Amino acid sequence: ISIVGHSEKCLCSGTGISHFQLSRIKKLDVYPETPRCAKVELLATFVNGIRTCLNPKSPWVKRFMGKLLKKRFG
């Protein structure tokens, strides 16, 4: 799974990883769809410094976003 910049249009080529530990995510970059890239892209930075694309369709991602939304989003 390529991490960044392989397909000129989108940051992530391929689907991205689907399984990961929620607590290992230090930061998540969310790129909405744009004319340049017609899909939402999620680029995670893990606590060990590794940056990789997440599969937006993964249940783990939905759980992560759900947790965020519940946590301090009131």
Add this chain to the structure above:
Amino acid sequence: ISIVGHSEKCLCSGTGISHFQLSRIKKLDVYPETPRCAKVELLATFVNGIRTCLNPKSPWVKRFMGKLLKKRFG
């Protein structure tokens, strides 16, 4: 509303902006809670280049995240 770095622990001090145009967001940095900062932080980069913290409790934020989750997370 300070943008970045004023409170040593968290990136955003203050609540962050609550109203914005969803389509104007180019990128959203999501910082989960950490021992360093006990709240989820959302740092948006707008298409005009301005970076500012979003209020995680704002209905606009929830709508934005919801739209993302529905769009290609479906």
